Amino acid sequence: MKNRLFKRLKTIMVLSLFFCILFLACSYLYIKEGHVMEEKEIGIYENILEYISLELSHTLKKIPNKYKKNVEEIRLRYGSPLNIYSNNSDFFVTKDGLLTRNKKDGRLVDKREIIETFQLVSNYSVYAFEEEIKNGFITLRGGHRVGIGGKVLYGPNGIETIRDISSLNMRIAREKIGVSEKLIKYIIDFSHTIYDTLIVSPPQCGKTTILRDLIRILSNGSKDLGGKGMKVGVIDERSELAGMYNGMPQFDIGLRTDVLDGCNKKDGTIMLIRAMSPDIVAMDEIGSINDVDAIHEALKAGVKIIATIHGSTLEDLVSKKSLRMLIEDKIFKRYIFLDNSKGVGTVKDIIEGDSFTSII
Template identity: 60%
Template sequence: MQTHNNREILKKVKKYKKLDDILTYLDPEVANVISKIPDRYKNQVEEIRMRIGKPLMIFLNGEDYFINSNGQLRKTNIDTMIISSKNVYKTFRILSNYSVYAFEEEIKNGFITIKGGHRVGVSGKAVYGKNGLETIKKISSLNIRVAREIKGVSKKVIPYIIKQNNRIYNTLIVSPPQCGKTTLLRDIVRNISNGISKDNFYGVKVGIVDERSEIANMYNGEPQNDVGVRTDVLDGCRKYDGILMLIRAMSPNVIATDEIGDENDIKAIHEALKAGVNIIATIHGENVDDIKTKPIMKKIINEKVFERIIVLDNSKGVGTIKDIIDGSKYNSLLNKGI
């Protein structure tokens, strides 16, 4: 049995919990190779990429590495393991629990979420029907993203976004890709949901619209990440639909969502504000000037909807707080204190 073989492999790496979770879902041939990478890297793996006919690769510490059959990491594609169609097929079968049809709704969105909140991106032949994209067949590549929950990353920003009377400021997190915006958003949600006793903040009801299944990492209806005791999650739901549904059904004080940008997102944010609900959202961008180049975002920024704008980069590592801006005056709060 494949799962039995993988369990045998795991005996060697039991202390690397996140990697352990992933290895049980991989073709044993691939799992065996990855289990051999140096111990110092095992808790740093962020992505595992499998492409038919291409080298096995992992992503860690901001860089790609090839892997040879002995688990050695290489910067060049010399003597590295080449992924076969069998490797991808077997892995995909295990990921879908040998029932691809049961996962078709997820697959047509381009990914599968597995236990532990890890997300597996899927590429292959897109199949369209009368209702649009129906599924992806002839899988050619898989990208396994290791879910990592980092608690405490919002410690620096929390004092800037909470108000008196158990309220928060409407907050926008601006960040280039892979600079920690979702990790920061998740930790903010956890804190404001649980409450922060030292700041006399007793906690608020939070609704998460998790369109891309990246914030809570739901699996079988249960968040795989800690998003707080007063938090409700709408998983895989479009932001416009989800925001309106939460307002009507769950009476949240705050709604959090990731990667806003289209016109419907902005309409839904306005509906939330009219209902007295605060918003925490993220957007891709380098800074405020960058996001204002997008006409839809320029309008909402100029309306001063977001009272706090947090700008991230990776200048001092992933998740560096570059600035915290007062959304009404556009002055930096980070350098002047609260």
């Protein structure tokens, strides 16, 4: 009897020790993974400082790591305080790298620093980036984008260039692998394809990040699709989805994805349908009549659409003349609404496109 009891106690102690060790190992791996992720995000921020004038980059390098890992934008404006957006808030940066909301304490940006930064961004060859500059931005290695403010010069064929640069907006691209996994089941049709889907979001609420990750999953193959991958054609008019740099996507957009970079949506849709036979065409920030025409071209060819648009509610969309017809004709079967109430990319609601009722 005593031997049996002793054996049981010994077994319980061994199992307790095992589970204790397992718990500690899992906790260590979780903490380590979190630390690695934080270092990666800080590294992304510090890499973009290579494109900023030396004095400004020294100041920006001093800001606390807890802000570095979440910086979305670095804004340089001639004669104004150095400005960053982090954690859904904007701050001015002091000369010592402290963050403040008092504009008087912010470190002022001068003209020379803007010129030096623009030279670094354009690799000292403005001519090589003329086409991008006409569109108001330059794409950097890593998929980051630099918006340009200044004097716009027109010629016979429209905008020719931007001179007298007065402001630069360094938009830091942060890839979020897996952020859309919980959405896949809502956009998959039973016929092993997807519903035509529109992602609706105010600015800086994660719609491009969500769309990019959906493209990756659909292209690689999802268990919700029986493991089958789909051919995805991406019209990346603003070079944000794939972040193409010298012909190479800077983001993971999947194995079966083809990209038309810098192409308008109407031309891009026709080109993809004619030459690439996509199952899905993905496009970011629709809104114009030409964009609506592009969607109709895809639908006529039996190609599915997944797109994004600025907005907060269905009423916002109906108020846009160019989009009203798409909504009234019930073209989209899924509307995914995002906000940043619980962080960037928060899913506020998913609406079924025929009845306009929530399905979550």
